[in-house]
Amino acid sequence: MKEPNRRRGILVLHKALDILETIRESRSGLGLAELARALDLPKPTAYRIVATMERRGYLARDRAGHYQMTRRFFDLQQEESDVQALLRASRPVMERLVESCRETVNLGIIDAGEVVVISTIESPQSVRMTSKVGNRRHLHATALGKVLLSGLTANEVRRLVRIQGLTRLTPHTIVSQQALMAELDAVRRQGYALDNEENELDGRCLGAPVSGPGGRIVAALSISAPVFRLDRARARSLAGDLIEASGAISRTLTERVLVGSAAIPGGDDVTEETRSTRRRRLRSPIMIAPMDQ
Secondary structure (H helix, E strand, O other): OOOOOOOOOOHHHHHHHHHHHHHHHOOOOEOHHHHHHHHOOOHHHHHHHHHHHHHOOOEEEOOOOOEEEOOHHHHHHHOOOHHHHHHHHHHHHHHHHHHHHOOEEEEEEEEOOEEEEEEEEOOOOOOOOOOOOOOEEOOOOOHHHHHHHHOOOHHHHHHHHHHHOOOOOOOOOOOOHHHHHHHHHHHHHHOOEEEEOOOOOOEEEEEEEEEOHHHOEEEEEEEEEEOOOOOHHHHHHHHHHHHHHHHHHHHHHHHHHHOOHHHOOOHHHOOHHHHHHHHHHHHOOOOOOOOOO
């Protein structure tokens, strides 16, 4: 029998992990009696554990009745998280956008009532808007934030305003709920948001939505630049490029879960239930953490 590693915690989980480790160490798999004997487990106990893992697809029996681990474990390790998929889908698009507009490009999501930057590529120009992964900004005062808010219901927006407030950062910051709601209506109509020196003076920013399956906004993509280089006329001209770029990311995210087995780790072994779960997960804004009332 294996030497137990301090049997604190959930005993049945220890037993299940012992079974998996024992099977892994065997080259040709092990039968039920062999497993029970190797681990000094009652045969009915060993059977209940392996039968459960077999039903879940983590163990399979060969013709000799030997239990072996399946590729399901590999799939668990290899499957991308939603944020990883978003980063992978967005990076080449962001690189092309920076190359064409020569301004700083950011990707952001909602986290705990704020915008958090999860990817950024700075402008190659000496005078530029700077950013870092992990930077947090107010939702109501940034183009990224307005885009993300535009994907929420009115009740969700009001709840965030009640919790986070509408802090004035510059003379141009929106500080009333009524004005914010009107701004979000405009964002939905035109397909992009504008931060007109609302987060910081001398900086202007455009933001556009990134959507998952079902059309729910899961992230936002932005172009930021000094106001002397990004006047309103140039902002309007760049809006089309930005919307096209955010749309390209959205299509990649949608294809990730909709094109079928070829695009999903696990291939034919992945059930329709699993695909549906992934579709539901990507329909919701990524990483919205619960907040106190």
